[in-house]
Amino acid sequence: xxxxxxxxxxxxxxxxxxxxxxxxxxxxxxxxxxxxxxxxxxxxxxxxxxxxxxxxxxxxxxxxxxxxxxxxxxxxxxxxxxxxxxxxxxxxxxxxxxxxxxxxxxxxxxxxxxxxxxxxxxxxxxxxxxxxxxxxxxxxxxxxxxxxxxxxxxxxxxxxxxxxxxxxxxxxxxxxxxxxxxxxxxxxxxxxxxxxxxxxxxxxxxxxxxxxxxxxxxxxxxxxxxxxxxxxxxxxxxxxxxxxxxxxxxxxxxxxxxxxxxxxxxxxxxxxxxxxxxxxxxxxxxxxxxxxxxxxxxxxxxxxxxxxxxxxxxxxxxxxxxxxxxxxxxxxxxxxxxxxxxxxxxxxxxxxxxxxxxxxxxxxxxxxxxxxxxxxxxxxxxxxxxxxxxxxxxxxxxxxxxxxxxxxxxxxxxxxxxxxxxxxxxxxxxxxxxxxxxxxxxxxxxxxxxxxxxxxxxxxxxxxxxxxxxxxxxxxxxxxxxxxxxxxxxxxxxxxxxxxxxxxxxxxxxxxxxxxxxxxxxxxxxxxxxxxxxxxxxxxxxxxxxxxxxxxxxxxxxxxxxxxxxxxxxxxxxxxxxxxxxxxxxxxxxxxxxxxxxxxxxxxxxxxxxxxxxxxxxxxxxxxxxxxxxxxxxxxxxxxxxxxxxxxxxxxxxxxxxxxxxxxxxxxxxxxxxxxxxxxxxxxxxxxxxxxxxxxxxxxxxxxxxxxxxxxxxx
Amino acid sequence: xxxxxxxxxxxxxxxxxxxxxxxxxxxxxxxxxxxxxxxxxxxxxxxxxxxxxxxxxxxxxxxxxxxxxxxxxxxxxxxx
Ligand SMILES: Nc1nc2c(ncn2[C@@H]2O[C@H](COP(=O)(O)OP(=O)(O)O)[C@@H](O)[C@H]2O)c(=O)[nH]1
Numbered sequence: 001x002x003x004x005x006x007x008x009x010x011x012x013x014x015x016x017x018x019x020x021x022x023x024x025x026x027x028x029x030x031x032x033x034x035x036x037x038x039x040x041x042x043x044x045x046x047x048x049x050x051x052x053x054x055x056x057x058x059x060x061x062x063x064x065x066x067x068x069x070x071x072x073x074x075x076x077x078x079x080x081x082x083x084x085x086x087x088x089x090x091x092x093x094x095x096x097x098x099x100x101x102x103x104x105x106x107x108x109x110x111x112x113x114x115x116x117x118x119x120x121x122x123x124x125x126x127x128x129x130x131x132x133x134x135x136x137x138x139x140x141x142x143x144x145x146x147x148x149x150x151x152x153x154x155x156x157x158x159x160x161x162x163x164x165x166x167x168x169x170x171x172x173x174x175x176x177x178x179x180x181x182x183x184x185x186x187x188x189x190x191x192x193x194x195x196x197x198x199x200x201x202x203x204x205x206x207x208x209x210x211x212x213x214x215x216x217x218x219x220x221x222x223x224x225x226x227x228x229x230x231x232x233x234x235x236x237x238x239x240x241x242x243x244x245x246x247x248x249x250x251x252x253x254x255x256x257x258x259x260x261x262x263x264x265x266x267x268x269x270x271x272x273x274x275x276x277x278x279x280x281x282x283x284x285x286x287x288x289x290x291x292x293x294x295x296x297x298x299x300x301x302x303x304x305x306x307x308x309x310x311x312x313x314x315x316x317x318x319x320x321x322x323x324x325x326x327x328x329x330x331x332x333x334x335x336x337x338x339x340x341x342x343x344x345x346x347x348x349x350x351x352x353x354x355x356x357x358x359x360x361x362x363x364x365x366x367x368x369x370x371x372x373x374x375x376x377x378x379x380x381x382x383x384x385x386x387x388x389x390x391x392x393x394x395x396x397x398x399x400x401x402x403x404x405x406x407x408x409x410x411x412x413x414x415x416x417x418x419x420x421x422x423x424x425x426x427x428x429x430x431x432x433x434x435x436x437x438x439x440x441x442x443x444x445x446x447x448x449x450x451x452x453x454x455x456x457x458x459x460x461x462x463x464x465x466x467x468x469x470x471x472x473x474x475x476x477x478x479x480x481x482x483x484x485x486x487x488x489x490x491x492x493x494x495x496x497x498x499x500x501x502x503x504x505x506x507x508x509x510x511x512x513x514x515x516x517x518x519x520x521x522x523x524x525x526x527x528x529x530x531x532x533x534x535x536x537x538x539x540x541x542x543x544x545x546x547x548x549x550x551x552x553x554x555x556x557x558x559x560x561x562x563x564x565x566x567x568x569x570x571x572x573x574x575x576x577x578x579x580x581x582x583x584x585x586x587x588x589x590x591x592x593x594x595x596x597x598x599x600x601x602x603x604x605x606x607x608x609x610x611x612x613x614x615x616x617x618x619x620x621x622x623x624x625x626x627x628x629x630x631x632x633x634x635x636x637x638x639x640x641x642x643x644x645x646x647x648x649x650x651x652x653x654x655x656x657x658x659x660x661x662x663x664x665x666x667x668x669x670x671x672x673x674x675x676x677x678x679x680x681x682x683x684x685x686x687x688x689x690x691x692x693x694x695x696x697x698x699x700x701x702x703x704x705x706x707x708x709x710x711x712x713x714x715x
Numbered sequence: 716x717x718x719x720x721x722x723x724x725x726x727x728x729x730x731x732x733x734x735x736x737x738x739x740x741x742x743x744x745x746x747x748x749x750x751x752x753x754x755x756x757x758x759x760x761x762x763x764x765x766x767x768x769x770x771x772x773x774x775x776x777x778x779x780x781x782x783x784x785x786x787x788x789x790x791x792x793x794x795x
Pocket of ligand 1: 016017018019020021022023024025065122123124125126150151152153154378502503504505508
């Protein structure tokens, strides 16, 4: 063991149950000095940080929040691998003082690993308020785990905690104290331990006691690790036999018996050291839950909450959005005269500024949406939402916990896809990620708004709402289908702790909003800027040179076709025609013509085809692409201009616009989201998702267009 | 009887978890062990999930998981 000296560096793993306050303690311990990464090979967040105190360096690794050291979930496996393979000098276990017995359950399993453990009795302020008192010194002595009270939110008790850590690390692991599993099981554990210790090389790598217990619990991962032992087969047989004996002796599975023995031991240790109030006073949490989790009202309240989040987002977001919009309009107006004239100016002003500006004006909406969702998350509403929606979601093969990533999906698919990590079963995770793009994200909103305003001017809000509803319906429907085809399997259990309601901290909220928004804003600043320039380039090059005499020929032809037109009309008509020609001649035009057969069945002409393709950079680019493709002749593409331009264009009808909204809704959101999907799920699932979303989008748009045309809506 | 059969407000004493492996182990880890007392707080309509209070904390579980816990219904005074 390294670093046990007074001045040496201490490597400390921070562990505990979810909701114990581990993140808060980690922040209090490390301040701003931490970095976030991933555990190798899996998508579980790994945060590391450090603190210097009296010349000593403490390095902290934040382990995922878990309930037990089994190997059923990724989080548990990650924790186990980290502790066994990296062997930190010390584990600080964060315990919720208001729920001590269950939190000690994990703590004792850490002790069995043979690594010194120190307990942070966190939430001690809440415990005191509830009338719970804990004799931390005595409890620590009984268990052999030094403990001290902390309040992670305020940083109270941290110095004492680090003092204990210093002492515990200097003392090494405590072999005298450990959980006893009772007279029937202990002899069998002893025999297993002896057999394991017989291979000294092996025993150096894995704590014998811990492995013996895990083998009795029939832990698959432990059995695998045993494989490198020289007597692996014999030990495995002995373990099997012992577990079977325990099973018959106690009349239930050995792993259940062992859980029971641990809780029995904990109960004994807390009998003298933990005082609970005589009667549990009805708390504020109970009162709120009586309404929010009401058997019949829970689901309507969830719907109402969702609606409230959206209304508030749009109501409050309208102001900053208008300011930003005005700012970019002003920027375009004042830059216009400064820049050299010609094509470049029109494209910088109309394409780039309008494009990036159009996107950035929607950032306040996204920030607000994420802020409100973070409030729901940090107060504890999301567990209530999972309770309210699990029945309904389960009918479609989803899990109550999918509801949080799905809600984030309305903001931006990237953080939503990452939030699906909270789902413990890989199948649920894949399924949720697969349907997140159907939750219409903030980037698709400008497209919906533009098209709805142009083609459904009197029912714009209703049209956008309808698109959101279609998205949700298709998400659920797809889940149902996928659950019965590509993602068949046993339903995942829904066993979830319900934390009390908590007042969110501003720091926590801002952190969440920042995490979720950063990705989106960065995309707006870089990808969309680059895409706007690229789109401008491919729509302008190669340049179409007008042959001498051709212009005169065109003018003559045009005058013949429009005998009543004046010379101004002639100029406008000519420049429109020329622009049209150079557009068709450009890369984008050639590409659009090439893919036109693919999108023609949906009622789209080649320009719309180009816009849907450039939309892969980011969905907002659809708007700026349309601006460039349609704004050229008119020389203006900002908001109202593009809207009237589209409405007047013969290629567009309300039906086409609606089909485009559907198509945009369903096809994969953007490269950033695809890249995230790739890191989360790997190439083959990404390919599957891509194929699935593209074909669904195409089929739905095709069906709506065909049926619409058939019954004559197009007219 | 089974935990899944209890009505809201019912108090119970756990008799054991009837299945092993993942779900059973998870329930045992969360505190469903012989002799532990608890209370059904509420259930969502249409056999939705239920909220149970054990060991001083609240747990949500589906009917299918609750069916893995054998309990004895308790009457009388809530114990501290
Ligand atoms: N009253 C009180 N609240 C706390 C304390 N520690 C954390 N919290 C709150 O408990 C909630 C969960 O904390 P968090 O650090 O996210 O828990 P984690 O899931 O273990 O990472 C947050 O709302 C925290 O603000 C504490 O010592 N006292």
